[in-house]
Amino acid sequence: MISDRKLFVVKKVGDALTSAPAEKAVCQRWLDYRRKNRPNERWEMIETPSCRCCGEASWENLRCTKHQDRNPCAVEGCKRTRRANGNLSDCMFICGEHWKAYVPPGSPERRVINRLFALAKKMGFKRNDRWPVDLEERYWRFWQGLCRRVRARSTEGTLDEKEIMEMFGWSDDA
DSSP states (O other): OOOOOOEEEEEETTOSOBOOOEEHHHHHHHHHHHHHHOTTSOEEEEEEOBOTTTOSBOOTTSOOSTTTTEEEBSSTTOOOEEEOOSOTTTOOBOOHHHHHHHSOTTOHHHHHHHHHHHHHHHTTOOTTSOOOHHHHHHHHHHHHHHHHHHHHHHHHOOOOHHHHHHHHTOOTTO
């Protein structure tokens, strides 16, 4: 989720070994020192991927060792995670703090989730039972849309229609 931290490694040309990932300024100082003391050796600085959750050095799947088997919150920059169950790329999770902030009790989104669970209960399914395919597809389609809306609200905010009407001098009477 944090994508602004750029990490680099310094590598000798033709060698497989690299330095530990560090920020650009640290690598540049090290590279300048090596070039000054050993001018015949060729070195290069390569950008390395960083974890989307915390910005640390990551593996190929853009997860660091700490977040390898964990799913980050759908909100950009949130440090809360939970244990992954299933495919890491498909799972979207909303932590409790952001759930309360962006999907408050009584909101339309909360009512839809409650209605889907009530429908499953009415059909006779318990908490850990598998739902029918059509109901489960409805749930996951709604959940993915909800995660997109929560992510958008956290970065862009919500529209305040009253404030917009005041800005343009429109009245509610029209």
